[in-house]
Amino acid sequence: MWDIFFRHPRTAYEAGEFVLTNVTEPVWWWLSATVVSMLLLASVLSGRHTRGWRLSQKLVIGTLQVSVALGVIGLLAGPGLKLMKLEAGVNSIAVLIDRSGSMSFPASAEPSGKSRLDLALAQTRNELLPLLNGLGEVALFSFDTAARREESVENVRPDSANTHLVEAADTVLASFSGAPLAGLVLLSDGADNDTLGALEIAGLSRHGVPIHTVGFGPDQLPGEVELKTVTLPTDAPPGSKVVARAVIQHDSASEAVLKVRSGGTLIAMEPITLPRDEPTVRAELILDAGEAGIRELSFEIEAESGDRLAENNRIERLLTVSERKRRVLYLEGEPRWEYKFLRRAVADDEVLELVSWLKTTDRKTYRQGVDDAAELADGFTASKAELFSYDVVILGSLDATELSAEQHAWLEAFVAERGGSVLTLAGRHALADGRWDVQPLARALPVKLERAESASYEALKGSAQPTRLGVDSPFTQLVDAEGGNGWLSLPALGDLQHLGELKPAASVLLEFVSDDERYPLLVTQPYGLGTTAVLATASTWRWRMRTPPDDPRHALFWRQLLRQLAETAQQQRTVNLALEEGGINIRARLRDENFEPALDLGATATITGANRQATTIALTPGPVAGQLAGRFVPGEAGVYRVDVGLDGPDGNRETITRFLRAGSEAREAFNPTRNSALLSRIAETTGGRYFADGDLEALPELLSFGGTGVKRMEILPLWNLPVLFLALLLLKLLEWMLRRSWGRI
């Protein structure tokens, strides 16, 4: 229909410039058109043949006649489209076919259909190449992780390798540097194993060549379940609880089970419901870190029915279990049982190193766990750096006046800037009763401290019960000897600190239940870089004294709570490894004793692969102060050990070791549906078009009028467009019909 009325392709109108070929002096032309229009309009308004007409009728007829007159004048001016058209036989057109692993998947949602690559090759052979015939020389390429030239479509074979789509397109475009290239036609499902950012895609536009993308594969795979990501902490202390966070993507409602294996042994499993209206489900599993060393963990999602691809159900992760000590400082203002039993609970812990300071009399203190006579000799840490050497600070029944204003500022900074954790316990000198409400730390706590006329700390019998958040929180996992809910049979608590209003970011993990009344018992919240928590009781020691001697729950509760608080604390030196774009990116974040960026440290990374060959690279300053970064491209799949050596200005050397598994997962099987978003984005960024429906009819015109390469100027005449004559005819027909209906013939 377009061709009948407009004669030229739509692309020509988009790319061309409108010109009037018979007009050399536009002013005179415009003047003539105006005079003719005025005369015609005056004739209609005041001529004798329109005498007796109403003014509105005169205006309508006059407008129609002026429009027809202007149309005729316009045609006489010789309208045309000036555009640059591809010079035939001079240019090249690149065709790039994706032959990576994912192109072997079915092209449609039907499992038994043709593969995506089969369909792409057939379309190239039967449709694309004939369409491009005559436009220029077709250069055929295929790609997986890299692009290569192909002699013919028949030579393109499927590959099981990963996809580096942007890199391949970039390589092809770069190979035409200086040669006339009209455009690149990319046939792909859009699956890409690189972590692509906007910059990488935008980088394709520097070639100035439009990329037209043709998509293959279904937009949806009904029934498909995929384990999309699994995140674990980089390292964990022995015996600690580790939180693994998994993201599951699915395309139907189903029941599934997430299983975790270590060395082939099932160590955890979690039933998961995949609801129909939520395509992405997040799950948390709490795992035992086990003993020191490297653990190879395998996460696998098993759907009850309907799963299409098994290859994307499993993700391997490494967990480094290291014996680094976490330091805990406990400040207590009065001798009491909670102090004694808290100390005993963590006394033999492999991870926690508890240093405590107890005010025994008004003028005497008792220190335990200190390294030397000077430590905490003045009642608190002597410097901000000394305070920052701890991961967790516990504040017992300690009046705020025991600390100086400077020390209070350090405490707040300990949470906000150093990223440490502060836990406050109940007591007659705790929280607002101890005048903490006017101190900087009050800003960081998860509850609003408001001083009341009566004390907020009282004797009250009640039980501790986890909230819905607490049931799943690693802070409050407690099982009894039979593996059941350990909270149910715990002895009652005997005291409670009534907390103020909870702050918006607060999470209540435990509640104190007394006579059907529920009070917040364990509340946490993030603050700045760190975490704060309030435990509104000081009688957890009953969980030790009122249970059999072999009942581990009291110690378990405290070790778990303090370990998790320590785990959330920022570390002075961190090394993270990430597998990105086929390489291992090493990022070290280094801070000094005050947790300011350490700028005087040099670092090298020694990478040792499965073949025992070691490579050492220097880490260079990254974009953030105190960050050093480096990159290593692993040669083969396997576990890589990275030893980051830090050289201080005093000559001391510190080594941090991390492990990473590279290249073992079937990444092609992840995101198995067509990635239209990526294909569309590449086309838009480079000035091309995304062909989602396989109809390539418009491609030759796009290349002819919108492509790059060697072109010649051409003016397409518009005066003879049928659509214009039809419009003039319709105008006159409309005038005639109106005049007939008004009786003004």
Add this chain to the structure above:
Amino acid sequence: MRSTSILCLTLAVLHAAAPVQAEEAPGPAAQAFDLADLTQLTLARAEYDSVGGMGEAYYAFEGRVWARWETDFPQAEHNFAKRLGELTRLTLERDPVRRRFTAPDLGDYPLLFMSDPGYMRYTTEEAESLRAYLENGGFLWVDDFWGDAEWASFERFMREVLPNTHWREVPIEHPIFHTVFEFDEMPQIPARSFATRGGFTAEPAWFHRYPAGDLSRATMRGYFDSDGRLLAIGTHNTDVFDGWEREAYGSWYFERFSTQSYRMGVNVLTYVLTH
């Protein structure tokens, strides 16, 4: 507080009535077994049975008959609680409680005082209950027993409680002697009846169970757990609790003995609350 005169006044007619009076002792000891006020520390006294009759399991003093476990109770705890509140930052309940080793709520009192165990008898159930209490972190302080025979009585019980643990003398270098106050020796505190302004501080051997042996040296004997923490101590050949109970019996006794008793009490309590 015991003396020769006490024994002389012991009457056979009181012999049969004595147990009843002891069990029905009025005051704080008779309180109901409800959940203690856990916002403060409550002192507890171990209630046990003793062998023998008057002069052995019981004795008469100041007009009434006392069971052995009651010795110094509850005045010693009353005074100690008051002084602790003044000397330290502890928050205490003034009224002590009394509990048998088998009491279901014994665990609410992680420090248990025990006095005068020279004639004690016990059941297997009591020994097992105390064992669980000590393994959980409870602490037993036994005081006011003098000489070898009375120690042997207590040690027999402890062999049943902690079969694989033997007592050792707690050396003066141990933290328990230095938590708050500094001691260079274990002080010997005699009962008020035997105390003098100067001279001997030991009570006479004839007053205690035969064979008493040498009573001149006070020691702290301890039972340690595998981590080196003290589970129980016996302050032998001394009567620390009497120093608390009799603080008001003349200024010289207070200055010479009660101050020592309080200092030792503060140290032991601080140790128990920190280990």
